Amino acid sequence: MISSILLLIAASVLCTCATAIPTEETCASKEDTKTSLQRLAIANNDMAVNLYKLLSVNSVGNLAFSPLSISLAFGMLHYGVRGNTSAEFRTAFGYDAADLGDNLVPDTFNVLLNKLLREESKSGYVLQTANSILASRTLKLVPEFKREVGLFYKASVFEDDFENYPSK
Numbered sequence: 715m716i717s718s719i720l721l722l723i724a725a726s727v728l729c730t731c732a733t734a735i736p737t738e739e740t741c742a743s744k745e746d747t748k749t750s751l752q753r754l755a756i757a758n759n760d761m762a763v764n765l766y767k768l769l770s771v772n773s774v775g776n777l778a779f780s781p782l783s784i785s786l787a788f789g790m791l792h793y794g795v796r797g798n799t800s801a802e803f804r805t806a807f808g809y810d811a812a813d814l815g816d817n818l819v820p821d822t823f824n825v826l827l828n829k830l831l832r833e834e835s836k837s838g839y840v841l842q843t844a845n846s847i848l849a850s851r852t853l854k855l856v857p858e859f860k861r862e863v864g865l866f867y868k869a870s871v872f873e874d875d876f877e878n879y880p881s882k
């Protein structure tokens with residue numbers, strides 16, 4: 715299951731690139747960008763509303779969570795899953811609801827991150843991101859995954875021997 719595979723940490727929150735590794739030069743057309751960004755927004759909203767419904771069931775006070783952080787963290791994980799797990803991700807994170815194809819997910823998060831980080835200077839706010847993947851060395855992450863997820867999601871990938879840490 716998800717939690718046993720990887721421990722992901724993502725703080726909140728990039729030109730779209732159809733299939734290539736993201737670089738500023740390989741941008742898709744503006745129209746594609748708009749459409750995939752809108753789809754990602756629909757997906758994130760879908761996940762956020764469903765999660766809110768779940769979290770609010772037994773909640774009596776205020777409820778605060780960051781849908782973007784959650785969808786970003788699991789977007790990184792989605793890049794590494796296949797088969798049934800991928801299908802579960804598509805339902806849980808709204809990609810199906812938004813008709814957002816698997817290949818568009820990393821591209822579109824890349825567009826979103828670039829956009830948020832680029833607009834910060836002219837909007838007067840400062841947005842800092844700290845996307846990371848912390849994985850057990852026993853998982854033996856595929857090198858392509860480490861490289862590409864880092865580029866698409868502006869993330870660092872760390873591997874460590876969590877098993878050797880004393881439990882509390």
Ligand SMILES: *[C@@H]1O[C@H](CO)[C@@H](O)[C@H](O)[C@H]1NC(C)=O
Binds near residue numbers: 798
């Ligand atoms: C994937 O899901 C299908 C349908 O639920 C199931 O029959 C199949 O056993 C699953 N495959 C794996 C590897 O879990």
